[in-house]
Amino acid sequence: MAYTGEEMKEKLKLYSYWRSSCGHRVRIALTLKGIEYEYIPVNLLKGEQFDPDFMKINPMGTVPALVDGEVVITDSLAIIMYLDEKYPEPPLLPRDLHKRALNYQVASIISSGIQPHQNLAVIRYIEEKTNGEEKIAWVTNAIRKGYTALEKLLVNCAGKYATGDEIYLADLFLVTQVHGAMIKFKIDVEPYPTLAKCYESYKKLSVFEDAVPAKQPDAPAPMI
Template sequence: MAYSGEVKEKLKLYSYWRSSCGHRVRLALSLKGIEYEYIPVNLLKGDQFNPDFMKINPMGTVPALVDGDVVISDSFAIIMYIDEKYPEPPLLPRDLHKRALNYQAASIISSGIQPYQNLPVIRYIEEKTNAEEKIVWINNVIRKGFTALEKLLVNCAGKYATGDEIYLADLFLATQIHGAMIKFQIDVEPYPILAKCYEAYNELSVFQDAIPAKQPDAPSPAKLILSSSSLHFRANSGSEKKEKLKLYSYWRSSCVHRVRIALDLKGLEYEYIPVNLRKRDQLDPGFKKINPMGTVPALVDGGVVISDSFAIIMYLDERYPEPPLLPRDLHKRAVNYQAASIVLSGIQPHQNLAVMRLMEEKISDEEKTVWVSNAITKGFTALEELLVSSAGKYATGDEVYLADVFLAPQIHTAVNRFQINMEPYPTLVKCYESYNDLPVFQNAVPEKQPDAPASTS
């Protein structure tokens, strides 16, 4: 069903034909029946670094959406904004568990696969190693993510990812599978659920129209090839839980750090279960049943099991709505999603333990430090520009929201683990100073967790 309201001015989508991030936004717009102007940004020619485009998206990436005076970069933030402004047909189910599964599937792709296959990263890998190593890198990343998605969806998939309706997970899944098959020649036969979903997507004209090869800036040969193939410090006021929440955690993980903040902000008690990443506890078969990705965090709430920090935080906010982690204002909500996503998919994947270990095998310690510093400073520059006009005491005003839950752990990690100079980022520094005044943030820092080494406390 198409959106039936009036759009005062046609939306503008800055995109690149081959970008899977732009692809998923096109799907969302088409599903909503929203017309838009397509403005190509040629990533191979460096159009994304043009000063005019950098004003729109300081990260220098596509997509970017302009809706009147509202400018949003980052595909997830755009899709959530579209779904909240134009609610029909909905991109999220009403059922909380199914919503969490949709968030989780989307996040596996946006932070577990896509950041490692994007153009700058694969260029860097090839430059530091060789073309063969680059292919191995991409294959490993995609296969690991697809394995996790297959296990996640095995009990909920119907015609599509989480049933017989198209939701958020499908937007991310369709574009990732398409890119894996067409761009990287990944065989999806080992993933029967993903393959079944992809066959169903291909029967829908809305999916066919959004594929990269049919976009205005796609080169003709590609078309020919594809045509043949206020902060409230109060406890949660919702219903009583029958069983205490269980959080599988590692003291130093910034992903778990943000979940601990969310739990504390909500006033929720939980059992802390340590998973030692250094000792590879995350690869234990018992833990892999809880989180097939073999990462922390993982949250168990009775019969509901959720891995991925973003999915957990959104689940907590929807099940235990006080205090809210998102403002009512749509633009402010979009800024919160955008800030969270810059951290989630633009910074954190490049500094996590698995990537650091791989980097140590491929490049020198000095080059590894440069890799991490570049990822953090690029992300912090974008966050500074994004928040400079919206920040108050905290990231988007004088209330703690989603952006703060992601920002506080990332700054803490940057300063204490990677010794990043914060002087160029006065807005972030001001926010971080405010976080340090709050017990709920102080109690969640890595050094105060039960599994932290004694020397860190």
């Protein structure tokens, strides 16, 4: 379902960075719901997140940030929930309470238990205080610990996707985490059969493939 006309009087603006897994989640949500938006790149490597104009939008100096008219939201989970309530089709949460709780758990494990340990500011700090080997060990431990928990959580309830045969909130978080870990840190998901099966299913869907970081407007051109 595409939202147009009265439902979208002004195109939404998404401030993001091509490699941000948090921004990646939001792009998938927007695409799933057929919402047109303006993509505004914020180069984290150049420190554009600390530009005074952007800090007015998000004082935390992080991406993504969504601007919907006078409404500004600066956390990926909050953005996705806002979009789901404003544009309810297709829903990102199942009606079944158990499956809904599973979706919240997956989102929480990734957004609070994995992603913060691998973000740019943290790993830069660790490398500055120690060395490159310690940085890799830190990231690897955080990701594998999170994957182990996710595998145990989903092994008996996953279908084609994380919590069944429909795409929900958990899938947006899982696909972006797995993709980011593979590309940035060379950490494969194969040792976790349930997660690996879900990821293979995601790769067959254009809504996921079109949102990958390498296809974003601010991604560097591929080396020839």
